[in-house]
Amino acid sequence: MNVKEVLQFADELVFAQTGKHLDDIQETVIKGVWQGETYDKIAEQCNRSESHVRDIGYKLWQVFSEQLDEDINKRNFRSTFKRLHIQSSQNQKICHVNGSNHNFHFSPQILYNTNQDNQENITKSQSKSPYHDLTLAPKITHFYDRTLELQTLSHWLTTQNPRLISVLGLSGIGKTTLVKQFVDLNLPQFDVIIWKSIKLSNSLDTIITEIFTLINHEPVQTDNKLTQLFNLLRQQKCLIILDDVQELFTSGQFAGQYKTEYKDYKTFFTKMTEIEHQSSLILIGQEQCQEMLCLDEELYPVKCLELEGVDNTEILKNLKLKDEESWPTLINLYEGNPVYLKDIASLIRNIFMGKVSEFLKEDCLLLTEDIKFRLNELFDRLSLIEQQIVVELSKFNQPVSREDLRQALSLSSTDLINGLQSLSKRYLLKTIEGEKISFNLSPVFTEYVRTCCQD
Template structure:
C-alpha cells in the first residue's frame, strides 16, 4: 500500500466526519507517522512548532477514532490501517473496501442479514456519493471570481451542459476556480473524480480509476467507453480533466491530438452526442477542436474564458505596501495571479514590500518563474506562430492584420492559420475596429524581446 492510498483513505474519513479535506499539517502528520518519523522531524518539515504538530495529530487521531469506532493513535495508526484491509468498520453504516488497485474507499454497507430491511431497501454501493480529489489543489486564498463562479454554477445547476471548457493562460486561475466550485457543490453529484492529463494521460486508466472508485466489478476491456456512458446515464458524474493541453502535439497548430491520445477525440465527441446526466470539465491553455466546432446554442457545451483579476485584494494578501500603486501592478501583469505572486515576492525581497518604488523603475521585470512558464508556451508553438509573435513584439501598439502580414514572409494560408492558432492559445488579443488589429500582452511582449536575441528565425 502506497502513502498516496493511505492519504486518500484518511482524507475520506476526515471529510466524512468534518466536511473538510486534510490540510497541509494533517497530511504531514500522516506521512510522517507512516514513515516512522517523530513529531519533531515533522515540525521541521512543515515549518511549524512541535507543539502545534502534536495538537493537530491529537485532534486527527480523535477524528479517525470516531469514524472507525476504535482507538487510533500515533503508535497504532499503521497497524490499524493494514488490518482494515477488506474488513468491516465498527461504524455500522460503512465498510472499508479495497479497490481493484488496492486503493481504499469508505463505502455504504449492504446489510444482507438485517431483518429490519427487506431486499428492496438495500443500499446500492454505486449510488453512494464518491469523490476522488487527490490530484485537485487545496485552495488557501480565492480572489475576485464571483461572476465566473456564478456562471459555472448557473450552467451546471440549470442547463446541465455535458462538456465545459475553462480556458486561459497559464497561471490565470483556471484550476483554482474549478476547485472552488467543487468545494461548494459536492452534494450535487453522485461521483466526482479529478484527473491531471500531465500526470495521468491514459484515457483507459482514467476510466478504470472511475470504476475502481465506485467498487464496480472489473470492467470489460473491449467496451470501456460503453460502460462509462452507461454510468453517466445512471448517475450524475462530474469528471474534471486538468492540463488538457497536454493531449495536443507541441510544434503543431493548437488542438492537434498526439497519436497516443486520439481516443480522447472520440470520447469528447460522444460526450456531446449521447444522452446522459453527467458533465466533463476541461481545464486547458488551448481550445480543443470538439469545442470550437460546436455552437453553444445548439449543443450542450459551454466555454468559460478566464480574464485576469482586477481586484487589488490579492496584493493586500501578499503583504505589499503603497496601495495607490497596486492598480498599476495589476495592469502591468494583466491580473495574472501567478505573475502577481512572483512579482510581489520580488518586491518584498528587494524593495522591502514597497510597490511604489518598484513601479517607479518603469521596467516590466520578468522573474525566472515567469520566464519558465512562458518558455513552456513558446516551445509548444509552430515556427509560423513564433515568427508572428516575434514580429508583433516589435510594435508597442496594436497592429493591423494587413501591416503584420506585409512584414512577414509567410503564405496567406500559414499566416491566417497561425493567427487562429495563437488566438486559441490566448497569446493574441484581437481588437475590433475599422481594421482588425492584434496586440500582445505586455508580459509576453517583454518575453519576446528577452528571447529574440537568442534566436535566429529562418
C-alpha cells in the same frame, strides 16, 4: 434555541457530511447570520473578504440542505433551525434537548419527518453513497474576484446540465482554482466526482480503469471500456474533471492538434456531447480544440468559459506588500494574472522591502525566472509560423494590421490567418477593431519575446 445549541447542531451536521468539525470562520459566519448580520459585517469581524465569507456561507447552506433534506439558505436558516428544534423536542425518539446545559442532540441518519414514505426515500438515497475522488485536485486557501465566473459555472451545471464544459485561459490565470472552488461548494450535487490531470494520467484507458477500480473496487472489463463509462454516466450523475488538457496536443503545430496516441480523447469528447446521459465533463486547459467550441448551443450541450486576469486589489492583501495605492498599477502591469502577481510580490518583498512604489520606479516590466519558465514552455508549444508572428509583433509598441504582418513576414494569406487563429486559441493574441483590424500581444508576453526569443 441559543447560539451555543445552534453551533453544536451545525457542527454535528458538518461533521456527518465532511468528517470535520466547524472551524473558527465557519462558526463566525453561523453566529453572524443567526444574529441577523450581513456578510459584509461578518467579513469585518473575521478579517476576510465579503466574497470569501459568502462562499463559506453558501457551502454551509449546501451541507445543511443535504443533511436535513430541506432547502436551506441565509434567509431561512434561523427559522428552519428553530422549527426543527421545536419538532425535536416534541419527539424525544428522534432528537431531544436534555439536561440543564440544553445541548441539542441530532442523529444525521434520522431526519425529522417520520412519515413512512419519506423514510423509504431516505433509505434509498443512503443506499447510493456518493464517491468523490479529489486526491489530485489542489487545495484552495484563497479565492479572489471570480464571483461572476463562479456563478456562471454554477448556473450551467446546476440548471442547464451541459455535457461538456471547457475552462480556458493562460497558465496561472486561475482556471483550476475556479473549478475546484465550484466542486468544494457543490459536492452534494453529484453522485460521483473524479478529478484527473493529463500530466499525471495521460492515457484515457488508464483513467477509465482507475475510475471503475476506485468506484467498484474491481477492475473494469477489458472490452468496450468507453461503453462501460457511458453506462456509468447514464446511471449516476457524475462530474469528471480533466486538468492540463493542453498536454493532449502536439507542440510545434497549430493549437488543438491531438498527438497520435491521444486520438481516443477526441472520440471521447465528441461522444460526451452526442450520447444521452446525466453527467458532465469539465476540460481545463491553455488552448482550444475543436470539440471545446460551441457552434450552436441549441444543438450541442457545450459551454466555454474563458478566463481573463483579475482586477481587484484583494488578491494582494495576503502577500505582505506596502503602498496600497500603487497596487492597481501593479495588477494592471502584470495583467491580473494571480501567479505572475504572487511571484513578483515575492521579489518586491525581498528586494524592495515590500514597497510597491519603489518597484514601480524601475519603470520596466521585470520578468522573474519563474515567469520566464512558464512563458518559455508556452513559446516552445508554438508552431514555427506562430513564432514568426509573435517575434514580429513584439517589435512594435502599437497594434499591427494583417497586411503589414504579411509584408514583413512574407507569409501566404492561409498561413498567416491560420497562425493568427491558433495564437488566439492559445490566448496570446489580442484583436483590435478599428479602421483596420489589427493585432498585438499581451505586455508580459511581448516583453518575454523581446528579451528571450529574438533568435
